[in-house]
Amino acid sequence: MRVGFDRDLYIKTQTEHILERIKQFDNKLYLEFGGKLFDDYHASRVLPGFDVNAKVKLLQGFSDMAEIVFCINASSIAKNKIRADFGITYDQDLLRTIDALRDLGLSVNSVVITQYADQPGAIAFRNMLEQRGIKTYKHYPIKGYPTDVNLIVSENGYGANDYIETTRPLVVVTAPGPNSGKLATCLSQLYHESKLGIRAGYAKFETFPIWNLPLKHPVNLAYEAATADLRDVNMIDPFHMDAYGETTVNYNRDIEGFPIVNTILTRIMNKTIYKSPTDMGVNMAGYCITDDEAVREAATQEIVRRYYHAWCECRLGREEPDTAHRIETLLSQLNADVETVRRVVRPAKQKAAASGSAAMAIELPDGKIVTGRSQHLMNAASSATINAIKTLAGISDEVHLMSPVILEPILKMKREMLGRRNPTLNLEEVLIALSICAATNPTAELALSKLAYLKNCEAHTSYILSEPDAGILRRLGLNVTSEPVFETNALFHD
Secondary structure: OOOOOOHHHHHHHHHHHHHHHOOOOOOOEEEEEEOOOOOOHHHHHHOOOOOHHHHHHHHHHOOOOEEEEEEEEHHHHHHEEEEOOOOOEHHHHHHHHHHHHOOOOEEEEEEEEEEOOOOOOHHHHHHHHHHHHOOOEOOOOOOOOOOOOHOOOOOHHHHHOOOOOOOEEEEEEOOOOOOOHOOOHHHHHHHHHHHHHOOOOEEEOOOOOOOOOOOOOOOHHHHHOHHHHHHEEEEOOHHHHHHHHHOOOHHHHHHHHHHHHHHHHHHHHHOOOOOHHHHHHHHOOOHEEEOHHHHHHHHHEEEEEEEHHHHHHHHOOOOOHHHHHHHHHHHOOOOHHHEEEEOOOOOHHHHHHHOOOEEEEEOOOOOOOOEOOOOOOOOOHHHHHHHHHHHHHHOOOOOOOOOHHHHHHHHHHHHHHOOOOOEEEEEHHHHHHHHHHHOHHHHHHHHHHHHHHHHEEEEEEEOOOOOHHHHHHHHOOEEEEEEEOOOOOOOOOO
């Protein structure tokens, strides 16, 4: 992948910009962190060269002056909302992230449960956190929010929320996903701080859309694709244009909400701080793009990936067709043909048609494409992965890394002892078997060592992947898409 983004420049300029913003207030800034703290794979895919953990590395530079507050919406807990890239719920991802931050020596202040209304799931989650020594706070629904400013900015509005006790100049307010109440938490804190005579400030750190790129730049369109289910739309910021005569990009929810947010801020702080939603941001990513062509190509590739993902989610009943149609519209704006942009699509479909079975294609780092199909012993994802690491290791296709003598007893156990109707080996089982063989087989050991080279490789399947295979491929770092086609007509898969 061609590098198009300077990660070191990004951390340097972002750090300087945040420090400047802290100084604008009484050395107290509530910084709303959008996106993901760890593992920001969307950013790394559309900005090749971006460090997936850039935000955390940025925070490490503020380790002595920053503390972190997490928000989670009580309804997200109740609905078991899933973080798609890891396949785990928001509450579990929050716990995972807290552990990771603590390991890096960063200070986690607390967890705020927003929209709290004594939901059983929220009560249980709060009790669990407190049993583990994590401070929790409750923020409640406010009647008339966000339009009834008189109620919101009062003792019965923000004043009814728990006040989060903080001690450091920079308070990072983040969450495992969107609609978690980050902005409301920041504003609630500003209200409480003002009552204590502290002139704290607010700013927003969200990578996308990138305000100083063109509205229809593929990177900004890729953000629309990523949030198509939320119906987000990028727009020219009219407030910024009116105030400064400059064209900048923001998204509809921030623009639509700015008059109310600005009114609340002005009411709390007794003066107008910002003239536009763009003013609120501290994002310097646009200044760190070093190869616009590489970034455009990577972002277009991401939109195609989102297109396939949306259609698969529709087939699984987890998404509305309108989401996929919205992404199709974005592709049409770029005149992008999915099979031309995504080179692995056609080989996967051709392999499936020729073999009459499910198939997968993987594009290796040198551009070579290898395929694999479902067989008696292993499924398509397993076959393609084995063929890929054999190719990377320079091992002949005729060489068997694992003997049927080892694999067939596993199949027999799955079929006879576990009662599986489709007992072919999935990818995790095949890799475990390969690891066992590698203990005594140098060729298998060589092939296994090449797994790391599959990271960031593109792949496509002729069928909707099972969750176990999709999870392993994610962990290996492959960017996988699938045709929105079920592998079989069976309604239940074990």
